[in-house]
Amino acid sequence: GENVEQHPSTLSVQEGDSAVIKCTYSDSASNYFPWYKQELGKGPQLIIDIRSNVGEKKDQRIAVTLNKTAKHFSLHITETQPEDSAVYFCAAKQSPTNFGNEKLTFGTGTRLTIIP
Amino acid sequence: AAGVIQSPRHLIKEKRETATLKCYPIPRHDTVYWYQQGPGQDPQFLISFYEKMQSDKGSIPDRFSAQQFSDYHSELNMSSLELGDSALYFCASSRLTSGRVRDTQYFGPGTRLTVL
Numbered sequence: 319g320e321n322v323e324q325h326p327s328t329l330s331v332q333e334g335d336s337a338v339i340k341c342t343y344s345d346s347a348s349n350y351f352p353w354y355k356q357e358l359g360k361g362p363q364l365i366i367d368i369r370s371n372v373g374e375k376k377d378q379r380i381a382v383t384l385n386k387t388a389k390h391f392s393l394h395i396t397e398t399q400p401e402d403s404a405v406y407f408c409a410a411k412q413s414p415t416n417f418g419n420e421k422l423t424f425g426t427g428t429r430l431t432i433i434p
Numbered sequence: 435a436a437g438v439i440q441s442p443r444h445l446i447k448e449k450r451e452t453a454t455l456k457c458y459p460i461p462r463h464d465t466v467y468w469y470q471q472g473p474g475q476d477p478q479f480l481i482s483f484y485e486k487m488q489s490d491k492g493s494i495p496d497r498f499s500a501q502q503f504s505d506y507h508s509e510l511n512m513s514s515l516e517l518g519d520s521a522l523y524f525c526a527s528s529r530l531t532s533g534r535v536r537d538t539q540y541f542g543p544g545t546r547l548t549v550l
Contacts, residue, residue, distance in 0.1 A: 420490035
């Protein structure tokens with residue numbers, strides 16, 4: 319089955335600086351890679367996702383890059399703000415969806431702290 | 435925009451009791467997923483349903499069962515509760531897009547189950 323590794327487990331950056339979180343996956347059949355932000359006591363919130371036919375995707379201060387050959391993808395947050403502090407999870411799944419490959423396999427999470 | 439609704443938000447049970455968690459997907463979403471998240475851990479996939487049929491199964495104990503109803507809501511039934519079942523339980527939902535893809539999963543706020 320799929321195995322997703324995520325680094326670092328904790329990350330502290332000064333407000334205004336950039337943050338980068340990296341993930342690797344094992345299953346070459348994985349084609350869909352979302353990133354979720356989870357605040358304390360809340361459910362994971364999708365912040366950006368990318369499919370394997372795209373190498374990079376950007377949405378305002380957030381960008382994701384994917385290297386399918388090396389099986390790794392990264393989240394980049396620029397101009398960080400205190401409200402970016404949360405736990406971030408990467409995930410992977412096969413796409414398109416068929417019976418038997420519905421699940422998201424998550425990384426172990428990165429606790430991001432923005433220092434004012 | 436409407437989100438995934440879960441009830442109850444908090445539940446306290448004794449060992450060996452039963453519990454029922456409910457999930458109401460985003461309107462027009464036809465697929466629901468259940469995940470379990472232990473303290474400080476990433477969400478682990480339990481089971482999913484598409485059009486009332488089980489579409490994938492993960493690490494769900496035999497003591498747990500789930501179903502999806504005609505209105506697309508889902509219930510997770512947990513019996514013979516153990517201390518180790520204490521966790522956050524998330525429901526997510528998705529829908530088939532025009533490209534026959536059903537990747538993006540939107541998570542609810544979760545049910546915090548405490549087993550004493």
